[in-house]
Amino acid sequence: MTGEPVLVFDGDCGFCTTSVGLAERLVGIRARVVPWQRADLPALGVTRERAEYELLWVEDGRVRGGAQAVAGLLIAAGLPWSPLGFLLRLPPVRWVAHGLYRLVAANRHRLPGGTPACALPPREPSPGPSAPPAGAGPAEGR
Numbered sequence: 001m002t003g004e005p006v007l008v009f010d011g012d013c014g015f016c017t018t019s020v021g022l023a024e025r026l027v028g029i030r031a032r033v034v035p036w037q038r039a040d041l042p043a044l045g046v047t048r049e050r051a052e053y054e055l056l057w058v059e060d061g062r063v064r065g066g067a068q069a070v071a072g073l074l075i076a077a078g079l080p081w082s083p084l085g086f087l088l089r090l091p092p093v094r095w096v097a098h099g100l101y102r103l104v105a106a107n108r109h110r111l112p113g114g115t116p117a118c119a120l121p122p123r124e125p126s127p128g129p130s131a132p133p134a135g136a137g138p139a140e141g142r
Helices: 014-026 048-053 067-077 082-088 093-106
Strands: 006-009 032-035 056-059 062-065
Touching: 006 014, 014 032, 048 062, 056 067, 062 067, 067 082, 067 093, 082 093
Parallel strands: 006 032
Antiparallel strands: 006 056, 056 062
């Protein structure tokens, strides 16, 4: 996939919807913004499981999730936001950003605008060693 980047978020989550709206107003997202529930996920190279789990930035066939999706949208927004996006890609800032993203994502149903519908679906137990996990693929941003 080439062309305009795509930001995929959870449209059923009030916290996520509010956060994306805030980013659109403050940062000026330069991408097509679509809830995963209305996105053509296979065309984007994304599984439903991954879309339920984290914010996604899809650009030039590459999928970045979580804090790295945020980095992608900041970089695409240009100045003054792009330096922060590049910073989010560098260790150890990347590691800290990942941890903070996971903490917020795991508690988004408790945050302002959040509802019980915002809770992440429970992770399925890992399959046996002979079968790859559902949606296995590049784990960038996870």
